Amino acid sequence: MNESSLGNSVPPDTPHAISVSLPTWRDNVGYEEGEKRVVEKMVTGYPRFFIHLSVQKLAAICEHKYAVGNERCMLFPSKKVAEQCRSFIQRRSGVLGKPVSARIVDLLICPDEPQPQPQSNGTTNGTGTTTTTEANGKPCSESIANTCAELHIVLFPGDAFSVAKEFWQHAGLGISSRFAEKCLSLLPKEDRNRTVKAVERPVSPVQRRGFPAGRGFNKHYSAVKKGAQGVSSTSPRSPTFPPISPTTTNGNGAVPANNCGCGDEDEAMDSVYLEERYGRNLPLSAASFAKRALRRRVAGVLLCDVPDCQGTAGQEDLVVGPSTRGVKDVSENDVYLYPSGMTAIWSAHQVALGALGEAKSVCFGFPYTDTLKILQKWGPGCHFLGHGLDSDIDKLEKILESESQAHPGTRPILALFTEFPSNPLLRSADLPRLRRLADKYDFLIIIDETIGNLVNVTVMQYADVVVSSLTKVFSGASNVMGGSLILNPKGRQYKSLKEAITKTYEDTYFDEDAIYMERNSRDFKKRIQTINQNAEAICDFLYTRSLKGGSTNPNTAIKEVFYPKYTTPEHYDHCRVTSAQSEDGKAGGYGGLFSLTFTSLEASKLFFDTLPCFKGPSLGTNFTLACPFTILAHYGELEWAAEFGVEEGLVRVSVGLEETGKLLESFELAVKAAEGVVKA
Secondary structure, three states: OOHHHOOOEEOOOOOOOOEEOOOOHHHHHHHHOOOHHHHOOOOOOOOOOOOOHHHHHHHHHHHHHHOOOOOEEEEEOOHHHHHHHHHHHHHHHHHOOOOOOOEEEEEEEOOOOOOOOOOOOOOOOOOOEEEEEOOOOOOOOOEHHHOOEEEEEEEEOHHHHHHHHHHHHHHOOOOOHHHHHHHHHHOOHHHHOOOOOOOOOOOOHHHHOOOOOOOOOOHHHOOOOOOOOOOOOOOOOOOOOOOOOOOOOOOOOOOOOOOOOOOOHHHHOOHHHHHHHHHHOOEOHHHHHHHHHHHHHHHOOEOOOOOOOHHHOOOOOOOEOOOOOOOOOOOHHHEEEEOOHHHHHHHHHHHHHHHHOOOOEEEEOOOOHHHHHHHHHOOOOEEEEOOOOHHHHHHHHHHHHHHHHHOOOOOOOOEEEEEOOOOOOOOOOOHHHHHHHHHHHOOEEEEEOOOOOOOOEOOHHHOOEEEEEOOOOOOOOOOOOOEEEEEOOOOOOHHHHHHHHHHHOOOOOOHHHHHHHHHHHHHHHHHHHHHHHHHHHHHHHHHHOEOOOOOOOOOOOEEEEEOOOOOOHHHHHHHEOOOOOOOOOOOOOOOOEEEEEEOOHHHHHHHHHHOOOEEOOOOOOOOOEEEOHHHHHHHHHHHHHHOOOOOOOOEEEEOOOOOHHHHHHHHHHHHHHHHHHHHO
16 A cells, blocks of 8 residues: 555445545655645545445535525435434534524435426425425336436535534434435436535544545536446446455455355346446335345344345244344344444433433443444533443442432433453453342443454343444455344333334335345454454464563564454453354454554554555454554544554555455564664
């Protein structure tokens, strides 16, 4: 990876990529500081932080048609979500001392219809909603490509963009890039071909800890040609799905997005054909089929989930077995799909508030940044126990006792949110002890299992709700977003939670995204086992070269390896899948994520710059991916993060499917470079 790759998608040539190349430490710092050299080269980014270019194009068209004055807009897949965004903008802007109002325009865009003049069904001052039909509503055919698209536009004053961006980032409910491209393909040609002046997109403090909203229009969108990315209703570009084995690489040390080992004739077809065959030209039933298969896969109830019969996983009458999640009564009906993992977390909090009433929650352990923001910005706030160690459980007990004495007869807290293990420090909480406290004080436990994943650990028996980002290792291909939420049917609050989620849940997971997620995830169990083996081999090597691992080399550069095998292992191992529990007789591993700290910041920088792998945000990809985590996630609060052990020089690595020996050579090269800094 060299500087010429800066700002491009990871993997390269992936139109719906969820990662972006930031190949050097200087590039990451330059991005955070808004350096022109970096920002102007970024053509993609993580979708909750960087608004995809197709979404930007569609938003600019909507602003051109419907904005008044300096209004900006954000786009959502349902009216309910748009109303939630509007409510957040109005409430949050008031908290910040600059109250603003927002309004909504609802569109129905249908294919192959001439565009009429917009007909307003009325704007009510009380709701600020305008309904516009962009086609005459004739029945659509039964393929995904020919279905209509509902688009809901939230318009607000331009100087409130950073506030609206908080909702987009934290809740993760904005439209996906595939949804935007579908809408663009349905618009009249004069709108698709319209050249819209680039708009300066302000960056808020919360955006700076992720990816910018973008620079307006990319040159590739100034005019749309037939078959161009983002406008063709049948042939948008798509990543290739070549067959892979755990030892196959693409020449750059990274494994290409795989075809999930489906074993059919499509393995040899090119990317355009795959997009047509498995995307928009599928019948409408394909989406519900894919979503049912996903829910069963997440629930752990599929008896037939091997290459020879994966294509039947979504059949309605398929026989399923008891769940492998440690609670056998879990079924696909307890699984809810969302457009992102953060949406699942946001929704879990909303459901908890709706089911049990308002009370503070607890964020246990240092989480990925948006989880804490959600608990702080919605509801009455939270207690933050950022180390996530046993000593924090002692503090939790004192909080529970104090709140119970101060407010007898009420819940001391609503819910405890924790990751198992945590990102980026890979710490695992003492779940049995937390469960005992939850039963005693009647609060919920909500566990994010993204890093551990269901192949390696069983946490359902200690949780009321389990959430996960399917975007990560469940997908692996780095080309689609998704999230899941599971209710524990044995949980003491199951009935209340089930009633609350039944009343409020709506399926906003875009059909095409679900189809790609289902295909990507068919071989996730096999991929996880390979990733487990690779990561353990690398971490064992790095641990021997670390101060924590007892290295006596005077030039030692690595201070500590954060990895579940070495970090709170007693708590992780308690939940690790045993060979007896596993379907294939293999015990669960330690996952593919680890973090390193170094004896000096210069050693961190040289290790990162020397490591020959993809560099960018996200994790759980089929290829090895590294990032200077604290720089990207907490650049504006480095001292605060350091208080919880998240050092400025921390490097986080997500291990992929490359050949183990080649990976070890790569890491040895980077370690030697870092040790050279110490020696010098």
